[in-house]
Amino acid sequence: QVQLVESGGGLVQAGGSLRLSCAASRSIFSLHVMDWYRQAPGKQRELVATITGGNTNYADSVKGRFTISRDNAKNTVYLQMNSLKPEDTAVYYCSCYEYGTKIWGPGTQVTVSS
Numbered sequence: 001q002v003q004l005v006e007s008g009g010g011l012v013q014a015g016g017s018l019r020l021s022c023a024a025s026r027s028i029f030s031l032h033v034m035d036w037y038r039q040a041p042g043k044q045r046e047l048v049a050t051i052t053g054g055n056t057n058y059a060d061s062v063k064g065r066f067t068i069s070r071d072n073a074k075n076t077v078y079l080q081m082n083s084l085k086p087e088d089t090a091v092y093y094c095s096c097y098e099y100g101t102k103i104w105g106p107g108t109q110v111t112v113s114s
Contacts, residue, residue, distance in 0.1 A: 003105075022036070049067075
């Protein structure tokens with residue numbers, strides 16, 4: 001089973017940027033759909049961005065500010081986050097499906113101060 005590990009989280013001021021990375025334990029070439037989710041305290045986990053091959057989709061709340069990308073050669077998926085807002089504060093998770101099972105990374109904390 002593939003393992004996913006997120007990194008790149010941290011504390012940033014509002015208006016700042018962060019780039020999250022999701023490193024997979026094996027080739028992601030066959031993992032056609034990869035996602036980023038987030039979960040804020042007391043809230044449900046929500047889908048932030050999806051990349052399917054070369055196509056991307058975003059939640060309305062991050063559209064125009066976040067960019068998801070993948071580097072199959074490095075087995076890594078990225079989430080570039082610009083113009084961060086305090087409401088973006090959450091634990092961010094990378095995920096994919098493998099043989100019909102949803103795989104999750106342990107998450108990385110992003111905190112945006114006002």
